[in-house]
Amino acid sequence: MSVPRAWWKLALAGLFIVALAAAWRFTPLYDYLTGERVRDWARLVRETPWAPVALILAYTPAAFLMFPRPLLTLVAVIAFGRWIGFACAMAGILLSAFAAFYAGRLLPPSTMRRYGGRYYEPAKRALERHGLVAVFVMRILPTAPHAVASALAGALRVKAWHFGVGTFLGMLPGVLAATVFGGELAGALEEPSKASYWLAGAALVVLAASMWWLRRWAKRHHGL
Numbered sequence: 001m002s003v004p005r006a007w008w009k010l011a012l013a014g015l016f017i018v019a020l021a022a023a024w025r026f027t028p029l030y031d032y033l034t035g036e037r038v039r040d041w042a043r044l045v046r047e048t049p050w051a052p053v054a055l056i057l058a059y060t061p062a063a064f065l066m067f068p069r070p071l072l073t074l075v076a077v078i079a080f081g082r083w084i085g086f087a088c089a090m091a092g093i094l095l096s097a098f099a100a101f102y103a104g105r106l107l108p109p110s111t112m113r114r115y116g117g118r119y120y121e122p123a124k125r126a127l128e129r130h131g132l133v134a135v136f137v138m139r140i141l142p143t144a145p146h147a148v149a150s151a152l153a154g155a156l157r158v159k160a161w162h163f164g165v166g167t168f169l170g171m172l173p174g175v176l177a178a179t180v181f182g183g184e185l186a187g188a189l190e191e192p193s194k195a196s197y198w199l200a201g202a203a204l205v206v207l208a209a210s211m212w213w214l215r216r217w218a219k220r221h222h223g224l
Contacts, residue, residue, distance in 0.1 A: 045079040052080065052088055059092030060099050063147045069093065070178045077182030086179045090168065093146075093175065097167045100147040104154025112155040115148065123152045132162035139170020140210070173210050 045051045055076055062072060072092065077085030104112060113120050123144055126134040135158065138149050153163050 056092040060096040063096040073178040074182040078186040082183045089175050097150045100150035101154035104151030127156045132166045135166025136170040
């Protein structure tokens with residue numbers, strides 16, 4: 001992924017967040033999505049014993065259906081708080097990644113080539129040369145959808161521990177940013193005056209700066 005393309009994606013994400021905030025403030029959502037209702041929903045989820053397991057498991061079909069993972073992370077953070085929400089998100093992401101990884105090991109190369117499409121050759125070259133580093137860069141600067149990248153890593157026999165560590169480290173900045181933003185969103189819904197909007201904005205800025213720096217580092221040192 002080129003740097004301009006990465007910045008465009010961040011800009012679109014920012015516009016989506018602004019639009020969501022405007023819709024909540026200036027539409028009937030403002031009257032419906034009250035802090036009291038949010039607290040009631042969150043309490044209902046917290047009091048459901050199997051809710052964390054269901055949320056973790058939901059990441060796997062979401063990955064194959066291209067459902068946006070940050071939305072699941074926001075639900076986790078609002079329902080369970082920052083720390084438990086973060087843990088559920090990372091557990092769900094790793095579970096979905098390994099599900100696709102081992103599915104890729106079972107598929108013949110011809111099927112993976114068709115499944116990977118235009119992502120197959122660049123991902124194949126990177127994974128064969130760099131292993132863990134390639135997985136890390138593919139996660140933090142995704143050149144292929146989550147499930148596709150995972151399946152390709154499995155098909156190319158990347159070591160499982162390389163894949164797991166690379167996925168964890170590569171997804172960590174984005175999940176942390178979503179966790180911080182989700183925590184501030186939950187606070188804003190419950191008590192708008194206490195929300196730290198600058199903190200949510202800072203999380204997005206740090207994520208953007210990290211993506212830019214890591215792209216330069218990967219290109220300079222590993223040719224990715």
